[in-house]
Amino acid sequence: MALFASINPNSLPEMPGYTILEELYVGSRTAVYRAVQNAQQCSVVIKVVRRDYPSFEELVQFRNQYTITKHLPIHGIVRPLSLEPLGNGYVLVMEDCGGVSLGKYIQQQSLDMTDVLTIALQIADILHDLWHHQVVHKDIKPTNILIHPESKQVKLIDFSIASLLPKETREIQCPQGLEGTLAYLAPEQTGQMNRGIDYRADFYGLGVTLYQLLTGILPFTSDDPLELIHCHIAKVPVPINYVKADVPPMVAAIVTKLMAKNAEDRYQSALGLKHDLEQCLTQWKKLGKIAAFELGLNDLSDRLPIPQQSYSPVAKVQDLAHGYPQSFLQQQIQASQQFLKSLIDNIPQIVIWKDRNSTFLGCNTNAAKILNLESPDQIVGKTDYDFSFTPEEIEWYQECDRRIMESGQAELNIVETQQKPDGSQSWLSTSKIPLRDSNSNVIGILITIEDITHRKVAEAIILKKSQELEEAAQALQNTQLQMVQGEKMASLGNLVAGVAHEINNPIGFLNGSINNTKEYIQYLLEHIALYQQHHPNAANPVEKHAEDIDLKYLSEDLPKLLDSMQRATDRITDISTSLRTFSRADNDHKVSADLHEGIDSTLLILKYRIKANDYRPAIQVIQNYGDLPKIKCLPGQLNQVFMNILANAIDAFDETAQQSSLADLKVNPQKITIKTTLTEQGAVEIYIRDNGKGMPEEVKSRIFDHLFTTKGVDKGTGLGLAIARQIVVEKHGGSLEVKSQLGQGTEFYIRLPA
Structure with a gap:
């Protein structure tokens, strides 16, 4: 259908099965062409939708045109031949009358x-x-x-x-x-x-x-x-x-x-x-001219359309008042009154009208039934006190009547509840309108009441369904978070397991070899010392070689070098252990774990991001650890919480560094403070605070929302802190809160039951 989207005035579009000859009409939504049907070599007129993706209404209109006209035996219309699909829409093929x-x-x-x-x-x-x-x-x-x-x-x-x-x-x-x-x-x-x-x-x-x-x-x-x-x-x-x-x-x-x-x-x-x-x-x-004649003499219809002009019985009676007998006029008045009564009685709502003293002047049949009256005439002269309303209801009704008649302003669609005799509840929509005479003076009040119980019940059902859909959507969202979290941890666990395996084997070999080497070299040094003790006067080449290689320095430095190698392998072993600690696979049940170990392992993994770079000095990390016991938790998932919060702080520091000078950052160094305490109630509190730029209120209010992120494209998914809150709140029964002010930094507060 794209070929009809933009018509080139110098060329005609193409359509499979047809050769288009000329343009008959081009509008904003449709175009009409004269064409030849290639299969039968007959001239046809085709109508198409110009848009690539026509609306549902446009498609319905095409089908409506075909459906209505295909069976009409009328010579004066263009008869349709077929309705054919084309692209996302239809083509209506019609006979060509040459017009x-x-x-x-x-x-x-x-x-x-x-x-x-x-x-x-x-x-x-x-x-x-x-x-x-x-x-x-x-x-x-x-x-x-x-x-x-x-x-x-x-x-x-x-x-x-x-x-x-x-x-x-x-x-x-x-x-x-x-x-x-x-x-x-x-x-x-x-x-x-x-x-x-x-x-x-x-x-x-x-x-x-x-x-x-x-x-x-x-x-x-x-x-x-x-x-x-x-x-x-x-x-x-x-x-x-x-x-x-x-x-x-x-x-x-x-x-x-x-x-x-x-x-x-x-x-x-x-x-x-x-x-x-x-x-x-x-x-x-x-x-060559047309003489005057009376129009519409033969204008008769075999149907009787009901006139829909404004109907005024008073005006009709006044028109009849000249030249007709009094009895005839009386009949017309009675007929008009009966017609009005019939109109009011056929209104499905309850209709009541009162005078300025809140005395009933009339009602329709529906109102009489509700009030247990045999006929609407019985309501005339009664007041609210003559019916089984409570004193509170009567006071409210009459106060409302006075307010409307004094202000002259209508009050429409007042929704209120009413207790039925069987104990069930109904909803009523009441409208009260001031009645005015010909001089616009308020002479009473018109009341209409509609039972909207079915509508309210339907609204309640819709609201319930909406809440169920919202709960289902939330459950789906939580499932998605869990899947993302599970996949991330599983991938990280597999990666770490592979890295640890590759590291541990050579490190184990190096540890064993270094210990053996230290022992062997100690034997050699002792042997050289014993040789020098018993043969102090060595041959000149031996003495010269000892001086060239600085044998004394080598004897002192070689053990130190081996000790440094030992410390390096121990460091690599610690890193491998930290990786396993950070990404440890959690079981379905909680285990006792040291939270400080999790925080330390997270900092170790992020150390490459904390150190200085071309834009800023190293970020200072201050650790104020309290005396925490081991707590029952899912340590791998809590490590992920620490990682998300700390990584976000580092991201914010890097963004600030792009807009600040290195000298300013040295004067006001970037800091991350981690504080842990144990409350008197036995709960563990973890504070992670940075002295960055802080967050505006509109960002802070949405920081834990699913898929919300302030980072650029390909830099954030909006899942990190949403997952973090789910881990702390739903998995551990704790709380995760944030405090932040622009220019004052941000602090995350984690509270976990011990």
Whole structure:
């Protein structure tokens, strides 16, 4: 699909199985081409998604277009042939009717009045057929209309957002999320009018299209989507005759009727529209003008859409008050009251209204059932004291009523709990709204109550599942830490075992050989001394050779040299022992261990990093050890804790050294202080403090978080201190805390039970 992502205007893309001939339309999301199907050598039109990775919504729209149109027996639409996968999306292959986009056509050719009326009639026919099959297109515009350049026959395309339902309801949403093209969108499609969408939305899109064909401009233009929505809902477009004076007034009137804000004021059937268009076309062809006639005389629909305008029974009664008998007016008033009562009783929530003294004026059927009343009329004149509310509840209800009526401000969605007679708990969402008269004076309060127990139960279940998922994620994270720790220790153990094996064999040989050599050389020196004692006057060559080799110095220095070799081999043995001590493999159970040995072995391993380098002097390590007993622990894992903390301190020192001079570091040497104590309660405390740059609060608060690191790429994994805390807290039942201030250094505090 990458070949459709960026269209080169000088070349056409390639597609397996098809030879693309020309570009018909390129939009921000899709492109349409005329092509030849290589297998059957027939001309087709193909529609593709331009993006390499189309969204799920785009894929659904492609399949929706294919599903809706493949079985529609309508001559006025472009029939789909197949829906084929391509890359990460689809290709919609359609029949080729030889047409071009009407939007592109009007940029190259001018349309006269006969052309416009002929096009409008054909679209009216198509919309009638769609209405007959309960299809709403929802995106009527010039680019979705194909016109044959020679025959002027038109066909409708792009049913990607079409609906098979006769009516659907839109929720209010942001303009970027609306379906359709904003410039051609019917007011009810904006989601701002709290009303449904039906086939009459397509009449509005046709009206905007005809306005554009007649004047050359759109009725509303703006770069701001919200302003466009406002225009569709509330603004009247500039009259067509003001823009194009030669447009017949009757044609302009048809367009105005199509673009009415309320669907009830538009044409109610495509046949009614077709009748008026035919009358205009007939007169235009015969007379070159169109005489005035009454629109919509044949505009009848076999459906009865429920009017969705604002309903005002008072206004209706006032309209009837002139010229009708009193009995008739009384019947109308009673009918209006009954209608309002029916509306209120059918509201699923509890509805109650009171006067300014908190006396009940009425309620709906649901409220009467809850209050154990036989009918809503029985609540009139009662107060909260007439029902089985507790004194505390009554006081709270009336205080709330007074507050709202005095402030004139509504309080919405107040969530409260209520104990049911069976002992179970329910949740209620209450809204209280001040009632006002025609002069905006507060005359009472309207109360609506909704039982949201099911929603709260569902929320509790979701919360529980969320907590379980969080616990599972934490367990997975801990398992990951354990695996990382285990692998590191296993790898280190294997490495040390190999190094120790390679070192111990030659060191053992050297130790034995040095001891033997010391004994042999002692024999030789004693023999030379005995020879000199009994033969003081040696031959001249012997005396001269003794002087040349400085026999006296050799006799004194050779034993010292052997002692130095012995100390070196002992040092190597100590290093090998420290490596084994540091990385000792822990069993499943704790063993008694000396923590000082673990700290010393860690320092020995880090000695190469502690010594001076090109950027700084040697780091001073101060060890203030207390008298600690051996404790039950996992020594190998605790050594890893010491290693992580000390290595981090050295890393911080190295980073500071890069930004400081060697002279400054000599004046203020870098120090690591290690202190151990035994508390009166028998707990072991280990303090590891550095005098580095410290940490800001936001870093300190996350220092033990999984995968958190302040080091650069390839320098830190964010696992070290997280593993350290897990070892101390979870494995040993201790605590690991950190104190740090910028410019004051950092101190880690480890507390372990003895």
